[in-house]
Amino acid sequence: MSALAPAVPRRTPLDSFAGTWHLTRFMLRRDRVRLTVWTVSLLALYAYFVTALSALYPAAEDRQGRAALMEQPASIFLGGPNYGLDDYTIGAMFANEMTLWMIGLLGVMNMFEVVRNTRAEEESGRAEMVRSGAVGRHAAVAASLLTVVFANVVFALLGSALLITAGGLAVADTFALSTAIAVTGLVFAAVALVTSQLTTHGRGATGLGLAVLGFAVLVRGIGDLQAEPGEHGTWLSWLSPIAWAQQMRAYVDLRWWPLALSVVAILVLLALGAFLASKRDFDGALLTGGSGRAEAPSMLSNPLAMSWRQQRIALFWWFLGTFVMFGATGTYLGEGVEDMVDDIAGSNPEAAKMFGDDPLTGFLAIMILYAALAAAGYAIATTLRAKNEEADGRLDITLAKPVSRGRWFAAHLAVVAFGAFVLTMISGALALWAGALVNGEVELATFLKGGAAFLPAVAVFMALTAALYAWVPKITPVVWALFAFTAITGMFGPLFDLPDAVAGISPIWWVGRYPQEPIEPSHMIGLSVVAAVLLVAAFVGFRRRDITS
Known part of the structure; x- marks a missing residue:
């Protein structure tokens, strides 16, 4: 009588994420100083700017002088549609003039962190050692995303508290603006997950991610410059995730639905990243260059x-x-x-x-x-x-x-x-x-x-x-x-x-x-x-x- 072959356990989709929580804890512990410095610096910029605005423009007539400057082409390029210029409050001033900068800085932080914990780990060979244990294929990607989600949530909560206490800004609009900035920053984290599948080096993945961020700024700026007076951007503006945060119109006419566009973009980019990851070998890339010259130039x-x-x-x-x-x-x-x-x-x-x-x-x-x-x-x-x-x-x-x-x-x-x-x-x-x-x-x-x-x-x-x-x-x-x-x-x-x-x-x-x-x-x-x-x-x-x- 032949011996029965041992039963092979069936793999489930969740097995691809085995060890995610352990890797998340490790990433948070290893990068705690880096994330703390980034977060505290951004929060300090938050608090400093709102208090500086309150000190420099205490009266309505002072703020209206600033509003006149916001109608210049450079202000439209940097600030977007610039809502609330007719009654330029501190809140509207902060939303118009700081949203782009905060999204940019938070997006850079997120991209650096994601590339550091994914492509750079593969490039160094450490990811292969980690994968030799009970760790799923997508665990590192999921853990890197959870790490930046945690950092962005902390930033949104503390940033909202700072604006409410230091600037006396409206609670609902403040949470909406901080949430929009954080979620838009996560869009660029998802972009970094995609670029990490394309290049063999972390530096290349970061460069592609920064190029996407720069392109998003350029597209939104050009789109808003093309808008007629009274218009809220053009169709070109809406191609940029940065516009979605600005179109929430915090402190002027708050609306939440543009935030859904950022959430959909994150889900689509995550799905694209997972698809691309399944099409490449470990430590490989989809955009591989040629073999190059046999010898380097002299x-x-x-x-x-x-x-x-x-x-x-x-x-x-x-x-x-x-x-x-x-x-x-x-x-x-x-x-x-x-x-x-x-x-x-x-x-x-x-x-x-x-x-x-x-x-x-x-x-x-x-x-x-x-x-x-x-x-x-x-x-x-x-x-x-x-x-x-x-x-x-x-x-x-x-x-x-x-x-x-x-x-x-x-x-x-x-x-x-x-x-x-x-x-x-x-x-x-x-x-x-x-x-x-x-x-x-x-x-x-x-x-x-x-x-x-x-x-x-x-x-x-x-x-x-x-x-x-x-x-x-x-x-x-x-x-x-x-x-x-x-x-x-x-x-x-x-x-x-x-x-x-x-x-x-x-x-x-x-x-x-x-x-x-x-x-x-x-x-x-x-x-x-x-x-x-x-x-x-x-x-x-x-x-x-x-x-x-």
Whole structure:
């Protein structure tokens, strides 16, 4: 009598999600610092902006002056249909002017987190080790989505509480707006799940996701610019998830149904991601490139050329995004807007403090400051890519070749410096000048001189980041804290009336507010010397310490 074969248990769809909860707990624990920093930073921006609006525009007539600015093409591009301009309340102001920025930042956080826990884990080989246990095929994807859902829910609840308590905003509209921002951010998390199936590298998946985000901003902006006065966008606007959040009309005429479009989009993208995942091998991708050349070009043996190749795509997207943004912002400048800015400063003492005696040049000074901050943010983030090269083991392999530490580090920083220069002078100062031409002739030299004045301060940020990485890599997040302090004091320093000893911590403070104030040559020399000293310290520290394998 033959022995009976052992029964094979039938697999169910739920088996594909086995271990999801354990992976979710692991991701939340591993990324708790990263998620906390992101969430707290966004909440601080929430609270800061609503309190700043209340301080700057306490009276209805003050807010109506701001409403006049929101009718400019740049404001429509950035703020959307801009509801409630006839009676511009703090709530309507917050919804019009912050929705796009909060969706963008939250979307970036979500995409980084999803790619980090899916495609990057496959790329590193850790996902294969995890899958060798009792873990389902889709467990990591589900866990990464649950992780960002948890972070977004926390943000929506705490953000709503902040707006209600700090800004005294309506409860229902506040929860609706925060929910819309969070759900739209989850749309881009689902986009990252799809892009993670397409490329073999986490960097490529992130780049595709950011491209989709940028395209959504562009489509919504162009669609709203095409709308006739009184219209609520065009059919093109409605192709962007960002428009769905803005079309809820919080604090003006609240309606919930556009939120359903975001929910449907998330479900469709999740289904598409699951379908694409079933069509590829583990650690594979659907967009696989060709085999490539048998040997790399001889120029790539040069560390400078290699650094350029690694950073050029990121620089392109930074350049494109900042050029569009500052080109649109430049339309606020020029003779056609001068009377409007003068009226705002004349009727609002707090705005007068920010703009100074000449509101138009004060406004220009703030715009050039924004461009410098964007370049400084790029310099910090790109300099820290050296840290990622080391952590992923690629730097160890590179230095095993006939390439010295100093030569590699110098090449990396040279490309960073070039990118920061391009962002400050071309997609910053030059783009502002091009946008200002819409309102009449403006002097190019003023914009270029203002941009050049900030270059030493941007160099200080790059050099400080390099020095921290070279000596104590673990504390490099400190430079982001300095960047946040610089951004807040640079934009709203006159309102705080900080003592020079505190304000001087910011490298930007030493530049001043050109063209509102003259440039002090000694300050430019001092910033340049500080940057040079920090760079020397960075090279000394990088040569002395061990490289992590």
